Amino acid sequence: MALKEHLKEARNRLFKSAIAVVICTVLGFLIYEPVLEALSAPVVDINERVVRSAALNFDTAGSPFDLMVQISVFLVCLFAAMAAPGADAMSMFYLAVPMLLLFFVAIGLCLLNDKRRARRTAIREAEIAANADKASSLAEPLRALTQ
Template sequence: MALKEHLKEARNRLFKSAIAVVICTVLGFLIYEPVLEALSAPVVDINEREGRSAALNFDTAGSPFDLMVQVSVFLGLILSSPIWLYQLWAFITPGLKTKERRISLSFIGVAVPLFLAGIFLAWLILPNAVRVLTDFTPSGFSNIITVSVFITFVLRLMLAFGIAFLLPVVLFGLNMVGLVSGRQILKAWRITVFLVCLFAAMAAPGADAMSMFYLAVPMLLLFFVAIGLCLLNDKRRARRTAIREADVAANADQASSLEGL
């Protein structure tokens, strides 16, 4: 297509993505209160189950509205992720070959569930992370937590887990396009384990070891699964290369025989 048609296509794709985000953000407004109640439940449990004083507070008059917008937009981006990811794929797919289209579509099909799985795992460990972190509060002190700070902590936790679950998919994608081989990754497994633990320590928003553990273990499992898939893909690529070379050699021999006649 001409440049003008490309820009028009990009505009249409962005418009559809924006509409999806806006609609899902409106849905986020509708479910804002139950979501906020679920997010604040770990802090409420500190008062009810452990007998310690903890509360979430707004520090300005406009903070409740700002928080509602922030959480609703975050929910809108998550809920609409299959739509805007598809629009991105639909925009770039005309310039791809058939094999590249299958790879990109498979990438999106795997990346979205893994990203959501990472967010769901972060949701599961959130109560434990809050409990462990507030256990460091000295006796006689209270945890008066600003809501904006707490929500930022929760969103960082979820994004860290979601992005971490995408890294093995990126690794396998690099192998699919031939930029890295499974053997190269396998030889560096010690460095990989170290880097995963380092990333988990930096990405986990809390100072507790459990958050790092909950993030590092699934990442390591996914990385080794990705390495296994890379090795299988390397073997399949090697077989195809061998068959192609054998066909070329056979055709060359046949041509030589015909020339001899």
């Protein structure tokens, strides 16, 4: 196979993989609630059968997010198992590792973006609070418009 054919095949596979990742992400968010309900079904069953009160509690504030990440990792591995060209475990592993790496890089970028937004909002609110008590002259906005 010539280099040009390899590049076309790589492009086709990347395009199909990108479409599959988008579809699996949407399905993952749609499947999250039913999976959580299935996992909490024994707790609900205990509430119905026994007089005691049982509840599904998360240890920390981030535990629901951790559970969502675990379900996402499982879905990525499941997709890698179905999309791998070979039936052996190593080809599935070779496909799952980069996908998981990209998934966690995307989560990291989202967290960095949230921190950046929070910093900008805090600076903006501090400027508003610092200038809230000061009266500005009408000439200042006019100077800014004429420049």
